[in-house]
Amino acid sequence: MSLNELMIMRHEWALVAVALVLLIAEIAMPVEKKKQINGLAAALAAVVVVLGFLPAQYGSLFGGMYVTDPLRILMKNILNIGVLLIILQSVSWLRQDLYHDRSSEFYLLTFASLIGVNYMISSGHFLMFYLGLELTTIPIAALASYEQFKSKSAEAGIKLILSSAFSSAILLFGISVLYAANGNLYFESFELSSSLINTLGFIFFFSGLAFKISIVPFHLWTADVYEGSPTNVTSYLSVISKGSAIFILVIVLFTLFNSIQLLWQDVLYATSILTMTIGNLFAIRQQNLKRFLAFSSIAQAGFIMLGVINASALGMATVIYFMLVYVFSNLAAFGVIQTVGHASGKITIDDYNGLYKTNPQLSLVMMLALFSLAGIPPLAGFFGKFFLFTAVAESGFYVLLTIAVLNTVISLYYYLLVVKAMFINTNATPIAAFKSDYAMRISLVICVVGILVTGFYSPVFEYIKNLCETF
């Protein structure tokens, strides 16, 4: 294997190397110095992000099992940035004495899962795709029960692993049906006719993937797992895991299943309406902020499907752009929840009453994040949603567009509930003023800059659109 070929897979190589370095550090470092692993992991994650942006080769390896192109690199880079942000947000949490001897576990498993994500995005074969998918999920199931001493965390882990096993079975069944019909699992030479058996295979395959994206009715695990897992694992699930599934879904729908576009448009049409509406209706009633964000992220997944339905380069670009914005917005919100939870142990909306009086900066970050999620101009989230709606309007699905707009109104209501709690409601015992650590602040600043810049700086979208048009 020549150096050029090695470079094609550099994202994965870098991550494997990082995982090995962390493993060696874990073994070699004396117990009292283990806390340094936190900083090491953050630095390594930053290195991975930088490596990902270096100019590189494109092509395929292993006879087409593995493919990269500029668009996939972009997807990987977006998710790498997300992981870096999550790791920065985890540092102070994992520096507690409680975790001092097993903090490397968290990083190892996160990087392992990220390796899966990268392979999944780059897969050129159903088997490769499936391996990537499993590699993404299983470490995260372990991480979900990272706080073993909490029953909720243990419950989250077991629920995630069981339901994901169930969904994998469905997905594998779909793949085998497709194989039975076509006798081929390579993406490149996959030719699909719209026969009944292909329909069957596609729907099973889609359901398995939709489970990862938490599309209704495959979403039920989401709230319980999000609530029980440690906050950083929840952000990983809601951003990285979900994002990777959305990316691969876009890729397979637009290439493999292009010939049965009318079929999957119908499926997405129905499920996206369900997803937006159910997600929103449940989000209204939540008090626990992690559950709240769980349902809101279900609703967001419904919005994202609007771009997928468009089935053109424009739709693809809007989906990727929205995900980019979503990474920054959602991680900003989760970062605030994490740092507040870490400092005070409080997690419900009522606890946040009067937060602005004691912690104005955090409240402003949270407000920006929620406004961006709700899609209020001039923040990036507005443009994200605006482009999605444009994509739907362009395909002529006006009923769907109307429902989506109505759903935006509902989502605005519950996002504003949190903002109202922080800024308007008063509280006799507000969360005391505290200072978050530097890593967390860096991460929040990056998020805020991302929310503002991706919105104001239009070449971002133009760049993504160009990549999609040449995909």
Place this chain on the structure above:
Amino acid sequence: MSYVLLILALPLSVFVVNGLLSGNLPHRLAGWLATGSMGIATVLAWLTAYNYFFQSSSYEKIIPFRITWLRFTETLQIDMGILLDPISVMMLVVITTISLMVFLYSMGYMQGEKGFVRYFSFLSLFSFSMLGLVVATNLFQLYMFWELVGVSSYLLIGYCYDKPEAVAAAKKAFIVTRFADFGFLVGILLLSYYTGTFDFTEITNPENAAVAGMTGISFMGLSVLTWALILIFMGGAGKSAMFPLHIWLPDAMEGPTPVSALIHAATMVVAGVFLVARMFPVFSFHAPEALDAVAFIGAFTLLFAAIIACTQTDIKRILAFSTMSQIGYMMLALGVSGYGSEGLGFTASMFHLFTHAFFKALLFLGAGSIIHALHKNDIREMGNLRKHQPVTHIVFLIACLAIAGIPPFAGFFSKDEILSAAFASNPIYFGVAALAAALTAFYMFRLYFLVFWNNERTYEHTPHESPVIMLIPMIVLAIGSVFAGFIPFGNFVSSDNQPLHTHLNVTIAIISVMVALLGITVAWIFYKKESSLSEQLSNTFGALYHAAVQKFFIDELYLFITKKIIFNLISRPIAWFDKHIIDAFMDFTATVTNWVSKEIKGLQSGQLQHYAYIFLSGVLLIVLVMIFTNT
């Protein structure tokens, strides 16, 4: 000539600096910052005028700066730029000069006031907006600065925001002019819809086929173009306080007197005249009916305001009505003007705008000097001030002579041209203009004699002459009021940018001087000494006099229409509909959403087997639906 940009940038940056640092800047520094910048801008404006008028032989339109701001179609785009032509250069000079004088004067007048820095910040904003308005390259830019001017006027009228009358006056000014601007906007949209451009150079090009084409489409008896121009003129009439949109101007006198001098006498209120002059080729070539409307409104306001001015007792309100009346002259002159060699009215209008800026600003600053000394506005409580304020007395007299049209003062020359233009067009207009000239002389000298002669009154404090910093601008403006009339204006400003040679029409000049002297004499007899003659006169006119004192009940009419008719018959039913139908529908949807959300709560049971069951049912349901719909 790209330094023209600096003329706009200077006041804008003063606005930003003074506005942002208003709490931390020492008063003197902020004041001198504003005045100094305006001084530089004035020098640049005069330099621009010199280069434009004397360094080139032909007065072409020059665009030293332009950026495209928003592009809608290939031709329809909103630019931001600077357009130099004779009228905009002339306006640059007027605005910066008067601004500089007013800034200087304000340094003395506003000394020690709370909010001094805020005052200068708003004043700079106004100067910036007004300059941006006159150099606009297109209708939309003009409209934006037009609104900015309105905002700064609003802010300055309401400068004493703890005084309820000031707040009410500010709101009134803003709402009335906004209402007029609604017409303006519709006019702009109409025009740009048919011509596909906002650009002045294209719209005013006499050979523009799209503009000519608009005359072919008629609506309710008039062509669409005429309608568009009348609507645009509605905006101009609002800003320039033409009847019936004039009601805000007398109340606007609640603002500080220097503000009245700058905004409500010399510059902003002539924006309407400027607008018509800017669009003049369109009016003249394609829509003579719209020009007739301008002439009629101008003539009516001219007489109407002059009659009211004779009966008022508040010194600033007299000047306000006088302003309306003088702007009526300018509108009338535009309305009766032709194009090219027939364009005496156009030149006369711009000339009068120019001279009026000097003597009317001077009158207001003089009034400010008096108010500053006495702390009251009512002329019945003033008298014999020539003893106490000799300098103010002299400059005020100069201004009165100028506005009355006595040679060789500035107003005589410009008014003479207007009267000649009116005479050439329609004898009735000439009669109205001459009558108003007599009335002007009468009410100005009524004011003059009552304030500076008449009996000595008992004052709380002996009135003193104003400080030097207030006297200097007044003296400068007095010099302008004396000599501005000798400028051969037609050589510089004309409807087609070709030199127009104007001659003093001797017959007209004699008539106008005669009527002015008549007015002055009557005022002298009535008011030089305390006498009962004026009461006898007002008793003779009885009803007319009372109606004029009450400003012909126009304010009451507006109140009746808005409060009684619009509020009761239109607003209340709409409010009811909004509250009981629209709001109720919204509440209903919210309730339904909430109810559904509560009812489906059970779906999330927390039990994994239940989740798997729903998962599988979902998959099978989709499969079944797809199989049945797709086969």
